[in-house]
Amino acid sequence: MAWEVRSRNGIWLPQIEWHLDAHRPARRAIITHAHSDHVARHGEAICTSRTARLIAARGASPGQKVRNLDFNESVAITPMATAKLVPAGHVLGSAQVLIEHSDFGRLLYTGDFKTRPSRTVENCARPAADVLIMETTFARPHYVFPPAEKTMQRAIAFCRDTLAAGEIPVLLGYSLGRSQEILSHLAGAGLDIMLHPRVEAVTRVYEEIGYSFPSYTSLAPLMASGHVIIAPQQALKSELFEAISPIRTAVLTGWALDEQTHYRSRTDAAFPLSDHADYPELLAFVEAVQPQRIFTVHGFATEFAADLRSRGWDAWALGRTNQLELGF
Numbered sequence: 001m002a003w004e005v006r007s008r009n010g011i012w013l014p015q016i017e018w019h020l021d022a023h024r025p026a027r028r029a030i031i032t033h034a035h036s037d038h039v040a041r042h043g044e045a046i047c048t049s050r051t052a053r054l055i056a057a058r059g060a061s062p063g064q065k066v067r068n069l070d071f072n073e074s075v076a077i078t079p080m081a082t083a084k085l086v087p088a089g090h091v092l093g094s095a096q097v098l099i100e101h102s103d104f105g106r107l108l109y110t111g112d113f114k115t116r117p118s119r120t121v122e123n124c125a126r127p128a129a130d131v132l133i134m135e136t137t138f139a140r141p142h143y144v145f146p147p148a149e150k151t152m153q154r155a156i157a158f159c160r161d162t163l164a165a166g167e168i169p170v171l172l173g174y175s176l177g178r179s180q181e182i183l184s185h186l187a188g189a190g191l192d193i194m195l196h197p198r199v200e201a202v203t204r205v206y207e208e209i210g211y212s213f214p215s216y217t218s219l220a221p222l223m224a225s226g227h228v229i230i231a232p233q234q235a236l237k238s239e240l241f242e243a244i245s246p247i248r249t250a251v252l253t254g255w256a257l258d259e260q261t262h263y264r265s266r267t268d269a270a271f272p273l274s275d276h277a278d279y280p281e282l283l284a285f286v287e288a289v290q291p292q293r294i295f296t297v298h299g300f301a302t303e304f305a306a307d308l309r310s311r312g313w314d315a316w317a318l319g320r321t322n323q324l325e326l327g328f
């Protein structure tokens with residue numbers, strides 16, 4: 001008897017009738033973290049207490065019946081299976097799902113994850129499992145992220161140059177996770193910082209949980225001159241930004257390792273800061289988990305599964321491409 005794994009509204013495990021990271025409302029789903037593409041209002045939902053707080057702070061709800069777990073706390077999800085959430089190192093509260101079934105063995109689903117330690121996230125766990133379902137967003141050999149300190153030194157230099165030129169530097173990153181990491185790295189840089197309201201709301205939750213940051217104020221467009229602004233990228237098009245000029249923008253994203261990223265994102269600069277695992281981390285993670293079978297999802301899933309097979313692993317991409325690969 002082996003685990004059955006399908007790509008349907010997130011990951012669907014038909015034998016136990018639970019979804020993982022369903023993006024549409026499902027009867028029963030485990031939510032790995034609070035990024036909006038992983039959250040929907042389910043019948044029954046399981047997530048970490050931290051993720052639940054972040055979902056609430058963003059004005060959403062994980063489900064009608066919600067079970068909040070601490071990391072490593074085990075809960076029965078069927079008479080035959082238990083689930084445990086272990087840290088994923090992606091954003092605050094983010095979890096991998098470890099399911100133990102008395103017939104099928106241990107299944108680990110990484111959700112979005114990163115093994116490099118960072119300032120504002122719990123350290124990623126690497127439990128052993130029989131079946132591994134892993135995200136492969138940056139699963140190509142050229143994605144090797146430089147240390148965050150080095151990247152943020154470049155971002156800080158960009159801010160100083162921009163201020164010296166009489167312009168307002170705007171650092172762009174997701175309001176949950178990336179922004180707090182950016183803010184944390186600005187400590188000691190002697191810059192005056194303003195946060196976009198969406199970034200500020202999430203940062204407050206981090207502070208309530210015990211993380212500390214350099215001081216900041218709320219984004220006030222008419223007072224913005226002389227400040228560094230941290231904002232989500234979509235906010236640039238909002239009314240709030242109409243009164244803020246002249247600005248110089250930098251996006252912080254893993255995609256910055258690809259040339260042209262700042263053209264494509266229509267920003268003045270791009271720096272490689274990511275909350276996902278890079279290629280060497282993905283390979284090292286597989287070695288640590290030692291699974292008998294691997295399923296890949298997101299990004300370069302097909303390519304990475306083939307890469308893993310060439311290294312002797314039993315690995316397959318989940319989804320439609322998989323069927324082509326298997327020759328169905």
Ligand SMILES: [Zn+2]
Nearest residue numbers: 033035090112
């Ligand atoms: Zn995410």
